[in-house]
Amino acid sequence: MSTARPEACPVHHRLPVTGPIDLEITFTCGQAFRWERRADAWSGVVGGAEIAVRLGDPSVLLVEIAGEDPGREALVGYFRLGEDPLNHLDHAQELRNLPGLLPLFGLRLLRQDPWEALSSFICSAAANVRKISGCVEGMAARWGDPIAGSSRRRYPAAERLARVRESDLRALGMGFRAPYLKQTARAVASRGWSWDELREAPYERARERLCGLPGVGPKIADCTLLFGLDRLEAYPVDRWIRRATMELASRRKAKDEELSRWAARFGPGRGYLQQLIFHLRRTGGPLPSLARLNARAKRTA
DNA sequence: TCCTCTCCTTGCTT
DNA sequence: AAAGCAAGGAGAG
Numbered sequence: 001m002s003t004a005r006p007e008a009c010p011v012h013h014r015l016p017v018t019g020p021i022d023l024e025i026t027f028t029c030g031q032a033f034r035w036e037r038r039a040d041a042w043s044g045v046v047g048g049a050e051i052a053v054r055l056g057d058p059s060v061l062l063v064e065i066a067g068e069d070p071g072r073e074a075l076v077g078y079f080r081l082g083e084d085p086l087n088h089l090d091h092a093q094e095l096r097n098l099p100g101l102l103p104l105f106g107l108r109l110l111r112q113d114p115w116e117a118l119s120s121f122i123c124s125a126a127a128n129v130r131k132i133s134g135c136v137e138g139m140a141a142r143w144g145d146p147i148a149g150s151s152r153r154r155y156p157a158a159e160r161l162a163r164v165r166e167s168d169l170r171a172l173g174m175g176f177r178a179p180y181l182k183q184t185a186r187a188v189a190s191r192g193w194s195w196d197e198l199r200e201a202p203y204e205r206a207r208e209r210l211c212g213l214p215g216v217g218p219k220i221a222d223c224t225l226l227f228g229l230d231r232l233e234a235y236p237v238d239r240w241i242r243r244a245t246m247e248l249a250s251r252r253k254a255k256d257e258e259l260s261r262w263a264a265r266f267g268p269g270r271g272y273l274q275q276l277i278f279h280l281r282r283t284g285g286p287l288p289s290l291a292r293l294n295a296r297a298k299r300t301a
Numbered sequence: 302t303c304c305t306c307t308c309c310t311t312g313c314t315t
Numbered sequence: 316a317a318a319g320c321a322a323g324g325a326g327a328g
Contacts, residue, residue: 030322031322121322121323122323122324124321124322124323125309125321125322125323125324126309126310126311126320126321126322126323126324127310127311127321127322127323128312128313128320128321128322129321129322130312130313130321131311131312131313131321132321132322134312170310173310173311173312174310174311175309175310175311176308176309176310176311176324177309177310177323177324178310180324180325214324214325215323215324215325216323216324217323217324217325218323218324219322219323219324220322220323220324223322236322238322238323239321239322239323240322241322255304278322282322
């Protein structure tokens with residue numbers, strides 16, 4: 001149902017937004033790696049489209065499309081425009097008192113393509129955001145199909161990356177991640193792999209499946225579940241979330257799995273909250289202990 | 302089986 | 316200039 005339009009007549013959408021929205025945080029928080037700041041908007045690639053987005057008057061997302069229009073509903077889903085992110089606090093009232101967290105709820109957790117999320121986060125091992133973007137954008141430039149009316153390219157499918165040379169991945173700066181990415185691309189492109197099956201599977205089962213892929217451990221499995229498979233109960237524990245969660249839990253040392261279990265108290269939307277905590281910890285310094293914080297809040301109430 | 306340590310690439314920072 | 320650091324994972328011991 002997607003139609004390619006000529007460049008001279010780009011498609012526009014005006015999409016009303018439920019709840020707060022902050023494009024800067026959304027695109028720079030480390031969940032996605034193909035969003036670029038332009039003079040007047042942000043440019044990203046979603047499916048077969050380049051989309052430029054900016055905010056309009058009272059909480060409207062203005063979208064300009066080049067290439068295959070995903071359609072209004074797909075875009076509303078991609079940005080979760082019909083959901084108020086603050087709802088995720090319903091099961092985590094204790095976090096309301098966390099200084100600096102409330103202003104971050106304009107972060108929209110994007111519903112990304114699972115293969116793009118998986119492969120991007122394989123690139124993320126021991127890398128920083130700039131490095132990851134370079135790898136991801138490099139792969140798209142080299143192997144992605146062109147988008148009509150745009151200089152940007154689609155993200156290459158697993159089938160395509162399964163056929164590239166490892167040396168070409170290394171040339172893009174992939175380093176030791178190159179063989180992981182290629183082998184995982186092969187596995188995902190094979191007949192034995194089904195994203196639909198993963199969507200149906202219980203969280204633990206899906207996580208085990210992903211961990212069976214080369215170069216994929218618990219952290220990247222959880223990122224794939226959270227960012228690519230809409231599993232908001234996934235709580236990826238990286239070095240920042242490890243520190244942040246230990247601080248909140250008043251723990252000196254703890255295993256990642258313990259921290260995941262501890263974070264279950266934040267409810268079914270804890271993955272969404274994780275992304276806010278991640279951003280807060282990276283930009284705002286150490287976090288207070290939740291126990292002390294809530295004791296103080298109770299006294300002053 | 303579980304824990305800890307080291308290595309693996311690269312490029313930018315101190 | 317050498318070392319540290321960056322959304323980790325795999326293999327050894």
